[in-house]
Amino acid sequence: MHRSRIILALIAATVAVGVWFWLAPPRWLLNTMKPVDLTDPVAAGKAVVEKYGCRGCHLVGEKGNRLRAPDLNTVTDRLDAVSLRLWLRDPRAIKWKTLMPDFHLSDPEIEAVLSYLNALKRPGD
Numbered sequence: 001m002h003r004s005r006i007i008l009a010l011i012a013a014t015v016a017v018g019v020w021f022w023l024a025p026p027r028w029l030l031n032t033m034k035p036v037d038l039t040d041p042v043a044a045g046k047a048v049v050e051k052y053g054c055r056g057c058h059l060v061g062e063k064g065n066r067l068r069a070p071d072l073n074t075v076t077d078r079l080d081a082v083s084l085r086l087w088l089r090d091p092r093a094i095k096w097k098t099l100m101p102d103f104h105l106s107d108p109e110i111e112a113v114l115s116y117l118n119a120l121k122r123p124g125d
């Protein structure tokens with residue numbers, strides 16, 4: 001094979017892998033790129049909620065949007081941890097037409113968010 005063809009094939013393969021990782025990054029890549037220190041999981045989860053702007057759509061604690069999406073203060077009473085993990089990993093796998101973006105959260109980010117959501121005060125507490 002001509003040398004320039006090999007180079008072109010390598011470039012095409014690199015672009016293909018790049019597009020694949022960008023559109024559907026594998027778990028190991030997300031976990032490497034977005035690690036979270038889980039010593040204080042509640043504080044880490046709060047930081048994740050702020051980083052991704054979840055309050056633009058959800059009410060979390062006292063602050064957030066009450067109109068666009070469900071109140072997250074009581075979400076852990078409504079949904080079990082397995083369903084919440086599935087949702088946060090890939091919302092479109094559960095509801096194709098949801099407004100919620102796929103943030104490509106890493107596993108420790110998801111665990112941190114769950115700890116934070118579990119720790120939120122319920123109305124009337």
Ligand code: HEC
Pocket residue numbers: 048049052053054055056057058068069070072075078084087095097098099100101103113
């Ligand atoms: C652009 C708006 C938007 C943003 C930003 C957003 N969500 Fe959502 N989320 C939704 C909508 C809308 C739903 C309801 C599902 C549906 O019917 O589409 C939802 C559902 C959920 C649910 C399930 C709630 C239930 O009662 O079914 C959880 C948990 C959740 N979001 C967490 C998060 C977290 C954590 C973040 C930030 C990392 C976030 N969301 C950011 C729009 C958003």
